[in-house]
Amino acid sequence: MSELPQGIRGRVIRPGDADYESARRVYNANIDRRPDLIVRCVDVADVMRCVSYARERGLAIAIRGGGHSAPGFGTCDGGVVIDLSSMKGIRVDPGARTARAEGGSTWADLDHATHAFGLATPGGIVSTTGIGGLTTGGGFGYLSRSYGLSCDNLISADVVTADGELRIASPTQNEDLFWAIRGGGGNFGVVTSFEFRLHPVRDMYAGPILYSLDQTAGVLRLYRDFLRTAPREMSAFFAFLIVPSHAPFPEHLWGKTLPGIMCACNADPAVAESMIRPLREFGPPLLALPHSMPYPFLQSLFDGLVPHGLHHYWKGDFVRDLTEEAIAEHVKFGPRLPTAQSIMHIYPLDGAVQDVGPTETAFAYRDVRFVHVISAISADSGSLPAYREWAQEYWAALHPHSAAGSYMNFLMEEGEERAAKSYGGNRERLAPIKAKYDPENLFRVNQNIQPTQRASA
Ligand SMILES: Cc1cc2nc3c(=O)[nH]c(=O)nc-3n(C[C@H](O)[C@H](O)[C@H](O)COP(=O)(O)OP(=O)(O)OC[C@H]3O[C@@H](n4cnc5c(N)ncnc54)[C@H](O)[C@@H]3O)c2cc1C
DSSP states (O other): OOOOSOOOSSEOOOOSTTTTTHHHOOOTTOOOOOOOOEEEEOOOOHHHHHHHHHHHHHHOEEEEEESTTTOOOOOOOOSSSEEEETOEEEETTTTTTTEEETTTTTHHHHHHHHHHEEEEOOOOOSTSSHHHHHHOOOOOOOOHHHHOOTGGGEEEEEEEOSOOEEEESSSSSHHHHHHTTSSSSGGGEEEEEEEOOOOOOOOOEEEEEEOOOOGHHHHHHHHHHHHHSSSSSSEEEEEEEOOOOTTTSSSGGGTTEEEEEEEOOOSSSHHHHHHHHHHHHOOOOSEEOEEEHHHHHHHHHTGGGGGGTOOEEEEEEEOOOOOOOHHHHHHHHHOOOOSSOOOOEEOOOOOGGGGGGGTTTTTOOOSSSSEEEEEESOOOOGHHHHHHHHHHHHHHHHGGGSSSSGGGOOOOSHHHHHHHTTTTHHHHHHHHHHHHOEEEEEEESSOOOOOOOOTTT
């Protein structure tokens, strides 16, 4: 490494520094990469300098928001990590119902800031996840049936592009960039701050309902049919899980692999209770835990089950509908969850997500009802290969019954074709925007879009 970047106010960490080993690590412990530099940027000026420094030397840039990317895009071999974790400033405008959050904020940071005003925007279901990767990839959670994807709630963003300049992306400024960062991931630059629209959300009526394993097929049909008519305030995801061995789960269920429906409703408890009645009456369930809780509490409910430092391997796809053929494969593979932390989740992508057209943002899959993820997760690296096989076989069996592509934030490094399919019909439009803002593909540690001009351009 030649000279260090000059004029940086944040900490610059290099191989040999005492905290290099911990600083190069990301959430997925299976990722073992050695960047030349990790820069903990503290402001936009730092980010601009880092981008220029890397570009002038032909070094790859890995953008790190919350560090949760399963393929480990928050770090790289031999390049520069732009680590935004010190940039967490948030300003809420309760009157306008908007919030501006810096690019290193997590959902815990943003939810905390907005909850004080009884407001929130749709985010992911684990609060330690970064708003950066989740929003630029699309982003869905409990509020998405009501209010759309996280990227649908973006009003504007500040983006440092490959030339080292700061650009405002909004419906009236750099519109093509604004379109591309809403589903095109970190391909177009470093988003240093996101401005979100907020909605009234205070307490949620939420919790898991668990059923016996021999009812799996019926539970999957129940889940599918329930959401067809459920009002938008009601969200629910299906899960295979191994019941954690602690409260609030009763001891006789500890360690059992079960199907469940995690529901979350943004309505008064009495109204919510009547909405979830069909879920409580089926079976009957082995356990039903829904109750009222503050929204940030719900958002952090699963944080303890998936702490930083486990080994992850994921497979996923978008799903048009839960067909009988797909249900048969779930019944076969779901009960074989290999470890206590492993899961299979099916999330809804209907309601307000489908109010936005497939070409209105870069997130193309607006006509699918669901997205699934099969996650083999282990505390020990040695056993991961066997667990990976379970995820691959499960996915291969479901793939013929799924849509063509995967949610880009659930992809590992699966090759150009899989990445291209995750952008669906918007892939062609994204390539020339990439060529305009990042012609040398400086931002390539991601589900990469090659910079190419349109044939007619
Ligand atoms: C436990 C867990 C739960 C999850 N739950 C959900 C969920 O409920 N809903 C959902 O939609 N997804 C979910 N995800 C997937 C999640 O969206 C992705 O892992 C996402 O990449 C995480 O964002 P991050 O900022 O933490 O990632 P990082 O690893 O920091 O970043 C990954 C990549 O995202 C891009 N990126 C990050 N920040 C910025 C930025 N500021 N500007 C530009 N590009 C940026 C870059 O390309 C970067 O390399 C979950 C992931 C985990 C691990």
